[in-house]
Each structure stands twice: as structure tokens, then as C-alpha cells.
Amino acid sequence: MAKKEKTLEAAMEELNQILARLETDPVSLEDSFRLYQEGMKLLKYCNDSIDKVEKKLIILEEGNGDGV
Amino acid sequence: MTEVYSVSQVNTYIKNLFAHDSLLGYLSVRGEVSGCKYHTSGHIYFTLKDASGQLGCVMFASLRRGLAFRLADGLSVVVRGRISIYERDGRYQLYANEILREGTGDLYAQFLRLKERLAAEGLFDTGHKKPIPAYPKTVGIVTAAAGAAIHDILTVSARRNPYVQLILCPAQVQGEGAAVTIARGIRRLAAMNPDVIIVGRGGGSAEDLWAFNEEIVARVIYECPVPVISAVGHETDFTIADFAADLRAPTPSAAAELAVNEVSLLEGTLADLHAALLKSMRQKIADCRGRLNGLSVQIRYTSPSYQLQQQRLRLADLQTRLSMLFRQRLVLSRKETALLAERMKAVSPLERLTSGYSYLADEEGHMVNSIEKTGPGRQIIASVTDGEITAEVKSVRKINRNR
Numbered sequence: 362m363a364k365k366e367k368t369l370e371a372a373m374e375e376l377n378q379i380l381a382r383l384e385t386d387p388v389s390l391e392d393s394f395r396l397y398q399e400g401m402k403l404l405k406y407c408n409d410s411i412d413k414v415e416k417k418l419i420i421l422e423e424g425n426g427d428g429v
Numbered sequence: 430m431t432e433v434y435s436v437s438q439v440n441t442y443i444k445n446l447f448a449h450d451s452l453l454g455y456l457s458v459r460g461e462v463s464g465c466k467y468h469t470s471g472h473i474y475f476t477l478k479d480a481s482g483q484l485g486c487v488m489f490a491s492l493r494r495g496l497a498f499r500l501a502d503g504l505s506v507v508v509r510g511r512i513s514i515y516e517r518d519g520r521y522q523l524y525a526n527e528i529l530r531e532g533t534g535d536l537y538a539q540f541l542r543l544k545e546r547l548a549a550e551g552l553f554d555t556g557h558k559k560p561i562p563a564y565p566k567t568v569g570i571v572t573a574a575a576g577a578a579i580h581d582i583l584t585v586s587a588r589r590n591p592y593v594q595l596i597l598c599p600a601q602v603q604g605e606g607a608a609v610t611i612a613r614g615i616r617r618l619a620a621m622n623p624d625v626i627i628v629g630r631g632g633g634s635a636e637d638l639w640a641f642n643e644e645i646v647a648r649v650i651y652e653c654p655v656p657v658i659s660a661v662g663h664e665t666d667f668t669i670a671d672f673a674a675d676l677r678a679p680t681p682s683a684a685a686e687l688a689v690n691e692v693s694l695l696e697g698t699l700a701d702l703h704a705a706l707l708k709s710m711r712q713k714i715a716d717c718r719g720r721l722n723g724l725s726v727q728i729r730y731t732s733p734s735y736q737l738q739q740q741r742l743r744l745a746d747l748q749t750r751l752s753m754l755f756r757q758r759l760v761l762s763r764k765e766t767a768l769l770a771e772r773m774k775a776v777s778p779l780e781r782l783t784s785g786y787s788y789l790a791d792e793e794g795h796m797v798n799s800i801e802k803t804g805p806g807r808q809i810i811a812s813v814t815d816g817e818i819t820a821e822v823k824s825v826r827k828i829n830r831n832r
Contacts, residue, residue: 369564383709393713400706416594
């Protein structure tokens with residue numbers, strides 16, 4: 362948790378930008394491979410961050426850790 | 430002093446006391462209606478209240494014509510009737526003959542004043558409102574632990590996205606001190622830094638929802654660093670909390686719809702992005718391959734062997750043209766020759782012979798074409814078509830032919 366976590370929204374935005382560059386910009390093949398790999402990494406990040414574990418409701422106890 | 434009375438005796442005594450009081454026998458009371466219940470028997474039970482007290486009221490079915498509108502909580506009314514004891518409960522109440530409307534209640538006026546003040550202070554500014562994150566992982570909820578609201582939120586959230594962590598901070602959502610527990614709940618959850626907080630409760634009377642109209646709740650929502658969705662279950666009426674919240678949902682279910690993203694949609698979006706990524710990469714490779722093909726064709730054109738081949742082709746072409754021209758020339762020459770032959774034929778002496786002309790020569794074979802080249806007594810050989818005639822010249826005579 363040392364690194365600040367990227368939000369899913371930010372990751373998807375980045376992915377969209379990569380796609381836009383791949384689709385329109387005259388990038389070199391090497392660069393496009395790099396972009397592609399980056400994109401695949403972001404995609405994996407997005408999929409991972411959905412974290413498909415069903416969550417149970419947490420109910421906070423009354424007066425526990427109450428900072429007010 | 431030492432006499433002991435029964436409960437009924439005391440109640441009857443007080444009832445008589447009330448009955449003989451000139452004021453309590455017939456009076457008008459102003460207050461705000463709350464807890465209004467239309468009983469199946471036709472009687473109407475309600476409580477009149479003001480800022481510091483309340484008074485139980487009943488209007489019997491037989492006196493309903495004294496009420497010209499539908500009684501509801503929050504209405505400010507003037508009730509005319511008498512005050513008497515309800516002996517069974519030992520409670521006094523107002524028996525209404527007539528109920529008149531007094532416009533909207535004091536609480537409503539208070540609500541308007543607070544709303545105006547907080548609005549002036551900027552608590553409802555749209556510029557302050559935080560966007561609701563599209564893909565929350567953790568959603569905090571402040572509501573009653575056992576209520577329709579939490580049940581609805583759980584149901585909707587589980588259907589849309591069971592992978593979102595919900596944290597409930599139970600709060601008292603109505604009655605004395607409710608606003609404080611709600612405010613505390615928001616602060617507690619905010620400290621845990623969820624992605625969004627839902628604050629609300631199911632529907633109820635204006636009074637039930639009152640905690641959501643209190644200043645402390647509005648301020649805590651305003652100051653909350655986490656986006657807050659208000660979900661006070663009353664479709665039409667807005668509470669102060671609704672105005673202060675970053676987003677207002679008409680019901681707790683709607684709040685859950687707004688807060689929790691649909692995971693299947695997200696999965697679909699990611700699948701689309703994956704496909705797009707693959708497609709653009711494939712496109713890129715195909716483009717590169719196409720460019721490469723183009724270049725390889727270009728380089729082949731500039732290669733010496735290609736040049737040589739081209740020269741050879743050109744040479745072969747020239748050769749073909751050359752031989753063709755030559756052949757044409759030949760044909761032309763043949764034609765010309767034939768033409769000349771015709772003309773030659775026309776001028777050939779043999780031709781002339783057939784038309785009666787003949788070739789004259791002397792004895793030595795010299796051509797005789799003038800009287801000078803012969804003379805009388807000399808022989809002449811005339812060639813004709815089928816032989817020669819030898820003749821002797823008898824005479825010559827000069828003729829001027831005017832050539």
C-alpha cells in the first residue's frame with residue numbers, strides 16, 4: 362500500500378487514451394508494442410480491481426473507534 | 430387525609446372538575462398535527478404539538494363534518510372542542526368538534542428559514558458538490574440497522590455488484606437525538622475513507638424525517654470529504670440533507686442504484702476495451718506489413734537485375750518494331766515493283782510489235798531509226814512478233830515530224 366492506488370476510472374481513462382493513440386497517432390511499431398503491453402497491463406489491473414469476492418456487510422459497532 | 434380513593438374515583442373526580450370548568454368546556458387550540466391516524470371505526474386520532482408540548486386529540490366519526498379537509502401530519506390547525514379525561518388511560522385529551530386549517534405548520538416555516546440560511550452560507554452550492562465515483566469498491570451507509578432502507582440497499586447492491594464492500598454504521602433515524610447519531614455515523618464512515626456514503630431512511634411522516642432537516646446533519650454532509658448520496662425515502666419532499674448532499678436519491682433503493690455500479694456492464698466494457706486493444710494492435714501490424722510490402726516492391730524496381738530485365742524488354746520491343754517496319758517496307762517495295770513491271774510492260778518493244786510496230790535494223794544489226802542510217806538498195810531487217818522480215822529499201826523521203 363506504499364504506492365498510491367490507481368482508481369478503476371483512472372485506469373480505464375488511461376486505457377482509452379492508449380487506444381486513441383494506437384488508432385490515430387502515427388506511432389512506431391516498437392512504440393505500439395509498448396503501448397499494447399501497457400494497455401494489457403491496465404486491462405489486467407481493471408479486471409483484478411473488480412476483485413470478484415463476494416463481500417459481506419460490515420456493521421460497525423456502536424461507540425467503537427468513535428472519533429467524534 | 431387518611432382516606433384512600435380508587436383510581437376510577439380520582440379519574441371521575443377530575444372529569445367532573447374539567448366538566449365544570451368554563452374554559453375547558455369549549456376552547457380553540459392551535460398546533461401542528463402529528464401522529465395522525467384514521468381509525469377503521471371512523472374516529473381520527475392525532476396529536477397537536479408546538480415547540481415545547483403536545484396534546485392528544487380525537488375526533489369522533491359522528492363529528493367528522495367538522496373537518497373539511499384530510500388531516501395530515503405537519504399541518505398547522507386550530508381545533509375547537511372540549512378537554513376531558515379518558516378514564517381508561519387516566520389521560521386528558523381534546524375532543525374535537527371542528528378542525529380548521531391554519532396554513533403550513535411552524536416546523537415547515539422553521540425548515541424554510543434553515544434552508545434559506547444554509548443556502549446563503551453556500552452549503553448547497555453545486556460547485557461544492559463532489560462527483561460520485563463510477564466504480565466504488567467500498568460504500569458506507571448510515572441508516573437504521575433494522576429497517577426497510579438497509580434491506581433495500583443490500584438487495585439492490587447485491588444484484589448489481591456483489592463485490593462491493595458495504596459498511597453500515599447504524600444510526601437512529603428518527604426521534605430525539607437522531608440527527609446527532611446520523612452526523613456521528615457520517616463522520617465515522619468518512620474516517621474509514623469509503624468511495625461514497627449513503628445517508629438515509631425509508632419513507633415516513635414529515636416528522637419522522639425531521640432528523641434529516643437538522644443543521645448538524647447538513648453541516649456534516651457538507652464537510653464530509655467523501656461524496657454523500659442522500660436517500661430520505663420520500664419521493665417528493667426534499668429535506669435539508671438532500672440539498673446539502675452531493676447527490677439526492679429519491680429512495681434508498683435508488684441511492685444504491687446510483688452508488689453501486691453494475692458489475693456486468695463493467696465487465697462488458699472491459700471486454701470491449703480488450704477487443705479494441707487487440708484490434709488496433711493487429712491493425713498496426715497489418716499496416717506495417719503492408720508498408721513493408723510496398724517498400725519491397727519499390728526496392729525491387731530499383732535493383733540492377735530489374736533494370737536489366739527492363740532494358741531487355743525494351744530491346745525486344747524495339748526489335749519487334751524494327752522487323753515489323755522492315756516487313757511493311759518489303760510489302761511496299763513489292764507493290765512498287767509490280768507497279769513498275771506494269772509500266773515496263775506498257776513500254777516494252779515486244780508489246781509494240783504486237784500492235785503492228787516493228788524494230789528495224791541494218792545488215793549489221795544496227796538500229797535504223799532515221800533515213801540517215803539507211804538508203805536505197807540497202808537491206809533492212811524488220812523484227813515482228815513471230816520472226817524477222819528481210820527487205821530492200823527502194824527509196825527514202827524526209828518528213829518533218831515537228832518534234
